[in-house]
Amino acid sequence: MSVNRPPTATATLGQSLFDVDGALSETAGRLPTRGQFIRRGGRRLAAGAVGGAGLALGIGFVPGSAHARSEREDLAILNFALALEYLQASFYTEAERVGALHGPLAQQARVVGSHERAHVAALRAVLGRQAIARPRFDFRGTTDDPKSFRATAVALEDLSVGAYKEQLPRINSDHYLAAAVAIQSVEGRHAAWIRRLAGIVPAVNAFDEPVSDRRTVQLVNATRFVTLKVPHTSSKRSPSFTG
């Protein structure tokens, strides 16, 4: 693992979504420098106090109160949600900027993109220093033509619905739950919207089933949209220009 600092419990679940090779990505190791603290009913929990216990361990080495542990779990879940929102927001933003879409599909990308960006902003604000950093994406041509865009959007929205369903009942705090419920409700609308544009039945089943963390990570990895190879655009070589 090539990170400078140990993963915090809250970051781990979100990072695992982008943990493509089993090594944490370069971007995941850099947390934002905003010094935000997470407020809970007037009390301040120092966001950095979490320490190195990963959610996967189940119990932290940091002896915290049950409340602190509960908070850590919730923040880990919010980070997982943030990871998926980054994916969607970046996808729609790129699609809009590439400009290959027209008419109702372009409208969907514009409006849904605006929602996903708002979701990203909200989750980053709540998570503060604990928020995972935005990863780099390579959407591999899926934003370059309407057909690929549509197919990808259907997959991403349905995945988002399933993933939120898995996370919702795990959220300890009603405060966070309320927001997560409101967000996932919109994701259901997004899914129906793009499916209808793709000519597929917007609600194909009476029940949307949860998609496990492992499956979600697998599916995201299968897209290979998360890129660990960032362009290397700096160098210490002496310039050999004309001068």
Place this chain on the structure above:
Amino acid sequence: MNRGGWIVLAASLIVIACAVTLWPGGHRAPGGSARSPAPGAQASLAALPQPSKGFAIPRPRLLRDRAGVTRWAPVLEAAEARERPTRSSPGVVRVGTQTPEGTTNLVVVIGEAVRHGVTWVHARLAVLPDARTGWLPRSVLGGWQFVMTHLVINRARETLTLLRAGRVVFRTRVGVGKPSTPTPAGQFYIRDRLTRYASPEYGPLAFGTSARSPYETDWPAGGFIGIHGTDQPGLIPGQVSHGCIRLRNPAIRALGRLLPIGTPVTIT
């Protein structure tokens, strides 16, 4: 590799995943004593608490500035750039994955075309004659990156101006090419950024561009035009260089904080 195939795979996996039921059925109490109010049973419903607000979610954010956005992508696979978006078209130049500075090669893309199901991109190329463009298969490039900035260099006025979303954010005087080795005119882009090298004549920081000069004989394919600092600030502004754009060192440092890779460069 068929990228579309990955999406189909992911989508089908999702469909399968959605079919998996994770929760067991609820317990059944024999002869369950459920009360069955119609929705009009107001009394007990009033007892159900108000939902809490949760954390704040801001208003939807539409993208600003659709115009003035430039996109670039790294070159992941060496390929022949062609005159037209078809494999049978004559090649313009081979586009490699690395720049001479050892950085990832990248191209600014100004258009796209789909031919027989294959997406081609119209790319600016770092080859003479200057401001040459050519067509590359989309599949050899990596993920899109976007910049809102634009660098404008006016040779006659010896000025450099950086705009972001159409607004001026930086301006300075520069040294440009001597009459015998002029700075080329045209549309180019910033390719890479060099720092901490030991060549004081380039100052503390240099940017590589896609612009090339036919006037230097050291490079058979043409020399590379850079934007960099100097150890002779007294010469700036002026027609002093072999084609490069020279800034005084405080100015290049300031520019270094503002100029992203991939920024389009217009030299007039």
Place this chain on the structure above:
Amino acid sequence: MDGVQGTATQSGVDLAGAQPTRRDALTRWLRPVGATGVVFGAGAAGATVAFARGASGLTHRDREVLEFLAGLEQLESSFYAAALSAGKLTGEPLQFAQTVGREERAHLSDLVHLLGGHGPSAGHHRFDRMVKSNASFVAAATTLEDTVVAAYNGQAENVTRRTLARIARIMSVESRHAAWARGLAGKLPAPVAVDAAIDADAAMKALHPLLGGAS
């Protein structure tokens, strides 16, 4: 924090036979953290939890909410049944009524099953005006589905997490229905970044036009 639950008990409302809702909040804090992050209440905190739930695994509050939601599903099922038997729908609105009606019936069935077999009585509704054309049907469906979405959202915190897991499977499908109906009505399927959450009272008020004549 636990503000919502706390408020409920402070409001003085006493649900007959209900355990204090504060207990639900306590059991959540005491729940051991497993790899999956969720452990059902039973057994985790021992006796405290056993008292909070009936043999069905539902708290009294759960039942209240599920009965309310079942009532909504009943309303939806009746509406779509009426629309289909009126026979005035064509094209995609017809397909919508068929598909969504089937799904609402499945939701109702699921909730009734969860409640132990006794569902809400079918109210008497007069949907005639609303099902006489594609346009009026779609307009009514939009109001109905949007309200049901917000009503479900408003109840999420009122049930135990276990029950939430059950009804969450329905909630996003209601969102899909709402988006579909809005699309049919020429409206933005998702007009805002966050969906509303309304309490039961507000839901009933919003549905009043559709209920007119309900028992």
